[in-house]
Amino acid sequence: MSRSMEKIVALCKRRGFIFQNSEIYGGQNGFWDYGPLGTELKRNVRDSWYHDMVAAHNELVAPESAPSKYQMVGVETSLIMHPQVWKCSGHYDLFHDMMVDCRETKSRFRLDQIRCRTVRFEGETVKQDGTEATLDRVMVTSTAEDFEQDLTDQALKAFGKKKKYADRLQWEGDVSTLDKVDVEQFANVVAPGATKAGTLTAPREFNLMMKTIIGALGTDDDAAFLRPETAQGIFVNFKNVVDSSRVKLPFGICQVGKSFRNEITPRNFTFRSREFEQMEIEFFCRPDESAGWYKYWRDRRYQWYLDLGVSQDRLILRDHHAEELAHYSVGTADIEYAFPFLDEGEFGELEGVAHRGDFDLRSHMEGKLARNADGDLAVELNDDGKPKHRGSGKDLTYFDDQAKERFLPHVIEPSAGADRATLAFICEAYHEDQQPDEKGKMQERVVMQFHPRLAPVKAAVFPLIKKEGMPEKAAEVFGALKAAGLSCQYDQQGAIGRRYRRQDEIGTPYCITIDGDTMQDDTVTIRDRDSLEQTRISVQDVVAEVTGRLGSV
RNA sequence: GCGGAUGUAGCUCAGUGGUAGAGCACCACGUUGCCAACGUGGCUGUCGAGGGUUCGACUCCCUUCAUCCGCUCCA
Numbered sequence: 001m002s003r004s005m006e007k008i009v010a011l012c013k014r015r016g017f018i019f020q021n022s023e024i025y026g027g028q029n030g031f032w033d034y035g036p037l038g039t040e041l042k043r044n045v046r047d048s049w050y051h052d053m054v055a056a057h058n059e060l061v062a063p064e065s066a067p068s069k070y071q072m073v074g075v076e077t078s079l080i081m082h083p084q085v086w087k088c089s090g091h092y093d094l095f096h097d098m099m100v101d102c103r104e105t106k107s108r109f110r111l112d113q114i115r116c117r118t119v120r121f122e123g124e125t126v127k128q129d130g131t132e133a134t135l136d137r138v139m140v141t142s143t144a145e146d147f148e149q150d151l152t153d154q155a156l157k158a159f160g161k162k163k164k165y166a167d168r169l170q171w172e173g174d175v176s177t178l179d180k181v182d183v184e185q186f187a188n189v190v191a192p193g194a195t196k197a198g199t200l201t202a203p204r205e206f207n208l209m210m211k212t213i214i215g216a217l218g219t220d221d222d223a224a225f226l227r228p229e230t231a232q233g234i235f236v237n238f239k240n241v242v243d244s245s246r247v248k249l250p251f252g253i254c255q256v257g258k259s260f261r262n263e264i265t266p267r268n269f270t271f272r273s274r275e276f277e278q279m280e281i282e283f284f285c286r287p288d289e290s291a292g293w294y295k296y297w298r299d300r301r302y303q304w305y306l307d308l309g310v311s312q313d314r315l316i317l318r319d320h321h322a323e324e325l326a327h328y329s330v331g332t333a334d335i336e337y338a339f340p341f342l343d344e345g346e347f348g349e350l351e352g353v354a355h356r357g358d359f360d361l362r363s364h365m366e367g368k369l370a371r372n373a374d375g376d377l378a379v380e381l382n383d384d385g386k387p388k389h390r391g392s393g394k395d396l397t398y399f400d401d402q403a404k405e406r407f408l409p410h411v412i413e414p415s416a417g418a419d420r421a422t423l424a425f426i427c428e429a430y431h432e433d434q435q436p437d438e439k440g441k442m443q444e445r446v447v448m449q450f451h452p453r454l455a456p457v458k459a460a461v462f463p464l465i466k467k468e469g470m471p472e473k474a475a476e477v478f479g480a481l482k483a484a485g486l487s488c489q490y491d492q493q494g495a496i497g498r499r500y501r502r503q504d505e506i507g508t509p510y511c512i513t514i515d516g517d518t519m520q521d522d523t524v525t526i527r528d529r530d531s532l533e534q535t536r537i538s539v540q541d542v543v544a545e546v547t548g549r550l551g552s553v
Numbered sequence: 554g555c556g557g558a559u560g561u562a563g564c565u566c567a568g569u570g571g572u573a574g575a576g577c578a579c580c581a582c583g584u585u586g587c588c589a590a591c592g593u594g595g596c597u598g599u600c601g602a603g604g605g606u607u608c609g610a611c612u613c614c615c616u617u618c619a620u621c622c623g624c625u626c627c628a
Binding site: 005006009010013014020023025026027028029089090091093094099101108109110201208228229261263264265267268269272341435444445462464465493494495496497498499500501502504511513515516525527532534 | 555563
């Protein structure tokens with residue numbers, strides 16, 4: 001079986017799943033459009049998620065393996081939020097990085113992460129890139145953890161000296177970081193790992209948040225951002241939801257919606273896009289119960305993909321290592337899929353389940369948090385001792401009227417990518433197999449083996465031939481399926497085998513054919529996409545048979 | 554952002570400094586009638602975009618956009 005990404009992308013385009021955005025104008029890097037079938041598919045992904053997580057959740061019964069009963073509600077919040085939201089959440093600071101590229105080593109660095117120090121070596125010189133000049137004083141750099149040692153190594157390497165001459169280096173000034181160095185000086189800087197000086201480009205700002213302007217006469221003062229995640233819309237509405245909807249801890253607030261990030265390198269089809277859709281849950285619970293809920297959501301969300309047909313061989317639940325954790329996170333697990341565009345043994349993130357403690361609610365209460373010298377989270381202060389980004393000042397604590405306690409809930413965040421999930425389901429569905437044609441000769445078949453709940457078209461209806469009343473009868477059956485709310489296609493074009501193959505290629509699970517017998521005894525055949533098995537059923541049972549086979553949708 | 558490759562019909566691809574091609578798909582008619590059938594006929598192109606060289610550019614040159622691969626980046 002070949003799962004080459006190229007073939008999957010071609011099929012997506014050919015059959016109207018996914019198109020390049022603005023394609024007739026040459027395309028737009030990092031943006032994709034869903035065609036008719038892709039729209040149905042993605043809607044089924046979203047609907048399945050919302051149905052399984054929220055709509056069908058019974059708050060009166062504790063699911064097996066859940067620590068207790070819980071409630072689930074939804075919100076739908078605006079794409080653009082108050083700019084202060086992003087300052088307090090930490091996105092504003094973290095998304096604005098000054099970066100430099102090295103022309104020699106082809107590597108890219110965050111300016112503030114490069115340590116540097118000026119050095120000379122007894123009249124020895126270093127070549128300058130792009131000129132004939134030789135320098136007797138250069139600034140060496142390091143991104144290593146042990147930068148003191150690394151700076152020494154870099155300096156010796158630059159001057160072409162052996163390690164034993166380390167004590168003959170003449171250092172000037174203290175170790176600094178490159179963001180504090182004037183750009184004019186960059187010609188004398190030896191980049192990490194480089195052999196010549198002056199290979200760094202001028203620093204460029206990488207603004208990962210998408211900026212926009214509010215107001216018809218908007219100036220830069222009216223700058224706002226398109227949200228880089230939907231989660232903050234939930235956090236800032238936490239109090240509203242608690243005050244308005246009689247929810248009691250533990251409960252989750254869910255949201256499905258678009259988010260935007262200026263990814264540096266959009267790549268791999270829809271996997272890394274600049275506009276993408278998230279399906280997020282922020283689950284609020286008592287701090288002392290948070291570990292149990294974290295485990296519950298990890299397993300629950302992993303199982304969700306398996307239940308929708310993703311094979312266990314290609315789906316992993318991976319706990320982050322301690323050093324991989326974001327500064328606020330107590331624990332994070334990724335649900336990852338072995339996409340065909342990745343190397344063997346590599347996985348791409350579909351969803352992150354994070355234990356976020358009280359970080360988010362606290363941030364919006366008190367202001368932007370950062371780790372202090374003791375390693376505790378505290379409001380980040382400016383040099384003048386005032387909060388760097390002031391919070392809302394609103395009380396976001398929760399009063400537990402059973403325990404008579406007031407506290408800040410902890411949060412478990414299962415954050416799924418709707419486009420990534422859709423892409424994973426597409427990749428997972430793609431199969432090539434051999435099926436016999438009418439002469440019994442084996443023919444290559446492309447079949448999208450979508451789980452029936454996700455299949456963009458649930459059933460297709462064919463009259464075996466275009467006359468003898470069959471099209472009319474087929475139209476009746478088609479009408480009944482449509483009236484039942486099922487996404488269906490009617491096709492009387494071409495040979496029957498070709499019509500089956502067309503449906504296989506878009507993953508339609510069931511094909512219903514009206515033939516000569518139908519006209520006699522009012523029965524039709526229903527053909528299964530994966531087994532090719534045909535069963536004869538009564539016309540009046542068609543809707544019940546199809547909905548029955550589809551299961552709960 | 555860097556390096557390499559690619560871009561021609563709906564799809565897969567050929568092509569040459571001198572009138573744009575094939576197969577498949579699609580549509581119509583006929584024949585057949587349950588797994589990519591056959592016959593006949595038909596439709597389809599800003600040769601990714603912009604500029605330059607040339608009498609003439611799909612072809613040569615420059616720029617640009619997009620996709621893929623490798624680096625890099627990814628709170």
